[in-house]
Amino acid sequence: MLRTHLSVLESSAARFSSSPAFRVPILDGQTGKLNDWETISYTQFLFDVERSAVYWSHQLRDIPQRSVIGLWIGGFTYVDVLHIYGLSRAGYVPQMFSLRLSNxxxxxxxxxKANAKATFNCHVPIYQANQVAEVDGSELSSVPLRSLPVVTESDMAFIFHTSGSTSGSPKLVPCSYRWLDTTVSKSGQIGRPRNEARQDVTSWMVPRLMQDLVLIGSLQHGSCTIQPTTIxxxxxxLMEMVTRCGLNRLNQFAAFLAMKLRDSxxxxxxxxxxxxxxxIIYSGMPLARDAQEWALQNGLNVTVSFRSGLVLFKELGATLISVGGSGTDAPLLRSLEGVSYEFVPVDSAPLEGHQSxxxxxxxxVRxxxxxxxxxxLRASDGHFHTGDLFQEVLPGRYVPCGRDDDWIKSENSLRCDTKAIEDNVRATCGNLIAECIVVGTGRPSPTLFVEPAVDMDHDKLKKDILRKIRPFHSRLYLHEKISSPKMVVIVSRDALPRTATKGNIRRKAVEDTYRAQLDQIYGATSQ
Incomplete structure (x- = not known):
């Protein structure tokens, strides 16, 4: 029998009925400050999902089950989870959209492209994603909870989208029930408690699919998930979550964890x-070496859960997990169980900054x-090539060595195609620029560095560049957009560091050389 997020919830609600499934923040109505957390049990969670399913069955009563329904929500609240699970329980295929995709x-x-039949907060036709608690119960009292349709392993359970744009648009990522069944197995491995004698309490993560995967793992073990006020x-x-909610397992993206380690x-x-x-589980990007060393030296139980950087989480979810510190720049990683992966030699020059x-x-992924x-989404050989590069330092144990392409990851580990942005700048601003490069690894959004081809006031040059690239950027995710003059940096001709042989601009060297200026642009401090 195929396992799904719904079957996991039903099983866990029976096993852990009165245990807390969620702790949801209660904010002050006047100040917006955190007052406390509301506790939601496994029984209540299942009840709320079924109530959401009844609501959507009623709203979409003229649309057949197994239809694709677009869902354009933030994905960071308990109510968002109810809409996702509720649509699935009503027998539909949720097509997830991030609010960061604003076009x-x-x-x-x-x-x-997905042949969707309805959506929320968009066109064709529109249904408002209301608070489930606000739905009139009397209106739904006569609406039955429909049986789930029969599905096969090749049928679609969800449709996600790549977290970076290609040719001005994300790609569809259809996820089958076979994929979902394997995801249940993988997330169960990652979510296994260190101490079976007590309930795990873990923190919420986004983007939305990341949270769904973590949640599936937590539910299998009867764990509780805390929703923070922001990502x-x-x-x-954090201290409040530990002292008042019993948090014992921290999930964070590397950029945010680095801030906590710096403060510590x-x-x-x-x-x-x-x-x-x-x-402490982090993912998305490697931690800086000094942060890794600080964590190890001070006895922090840090685990890396590697997700393919090709398109953040959306195709694969978790793939590799750390097996302890290695004394190198990153912990050793191994494959999860029950999968079929290969590490194939590549014929390429060493990556920038990689001396080995x-x-x-x-x-x-085979x-x-x-x-x-x-x-x-697969290559011509039928397999999925992630583009993520590794070295095997021990049999079956690997360390990450970056990527073999021009994509970078933003602060929350979403992807950005720097080459596509640079190509558009060259195509639209060729008379204004001599050369350019996009940087912003680990930052909220990218920054464009420009060597000008004309003698022009820098403020006017920035505005002209932004005007010319605006149509292209209007179609991108928020984390990919360059929409402010402060995100365009003008430098003198030949100022950007280049390779000695081909004269190509070195992206990492630009980020290192101008780190202080980038920190000032983003209002950050160097880590």
Whole structure:
């Protein structure tokens, strides 16, 4: 029998009925400050999902089950989870859209490609994603909870989208029930508690699919998930989650965890809290070497859960997990169980900043692996080539060595195609610029560095560039857009660091050389 997020919830609601499934923040109505957390049990969660399913069955009563329904929501609240699970329980296929994709035309194009029948907060036709608690119960009292339709492993359970744009639009990522069944297995491995004698309490993560995968793992083990007030929650809020909610397992993206580790250097109380957590799981990007060393030296139980950087989380979910510190720039990683992966030698020059002569291997997901993405996303050999590079330092143990392409990851580990942005700048601003490069690894959005081809006032040059590239950027995710003059940096001719042989601009060297200026642009401090 195929396992799904719904079957996991039903099983866990029976096993852990009165245990807390969620702790949801209660905010002050006047100040917006955190007052406390509301506890939602497994029984209540199942009841709310079924209530949401009845609501959507009623709203979409003229639309057949197994139809694709677009869902354009934030994905960071308990109510968002109810809409996702509720649509699935009503027998539909949710097509997820991030609010960071703000261009309605792009969303409409993706809906048409997926043959969607309805959506929320968009066109064709529109249904408002109301608070489930606000739905009139009397209106739904006569609406039955429909049986789930029969599905096969090749049927679609969800449709996601790549977190970066290609040719001005994300790609569809259809996820089958076979993929979902394997995801249940993988998330169960990652979510396994360190101490079976007590309930795990873990923190919420986004983007939406990331949270769904973590949640599936937590539900299998009867764990509780805390929803923070923001994705980049403060150190004070972390302390509150530990002392008031019993948080013992911290999930964060590397960029946000790095801030906590930096603060812990001068805050003994924070360091004590971090060192007493059962596990700290980070993903998205590697931690800086000094942050890794600080964590290891101070006894922090840090685990890397690697997700393919090719398109963040959307095709694969979790793939590799750390097996302890290695003394190198990153912990050793191993494959999860029940999958079919390969590490294939690549014939390429060493990556920038990578001095080792050891053989580089590309991480490839074989077609016979249950989590291998949809055939539309595979290479001509039938397998899924991630583009992520590794070295094998021990048998079956790997360290990441970056990527073999021009994509970078933003602060929350979403992807940005720098080459596409640079190509558009060259195509539209060729008379204004001599050369350009896009940087912004680990930042909220990219920054464009320009060597000008004309003698022009820099403020006017920035405005002219932004005007010319605006049509292209209007179709991108928020984390990909360059829409402010402060995100365009003008430097003198030949000022950007280049390779000695071909004279190509070195992206990482630009980020290192102009780190202080980038920190000022983003209002950050160097990590």
């Amino acid at each position: 309605a035309d792009v969303i409409l194009e993706l809906l048409i 980049s929650f403060s150190t004070d809020e 250097r001068s805050d003994p109380k924070l360091l004590s809290i971090l060192s007493n957590l059962d596990e 002569t050891a053989r580089l291997l590309e991480f490839v 077609s016979d692996s249950g989590d291998c993405p949809h055939s539309s």
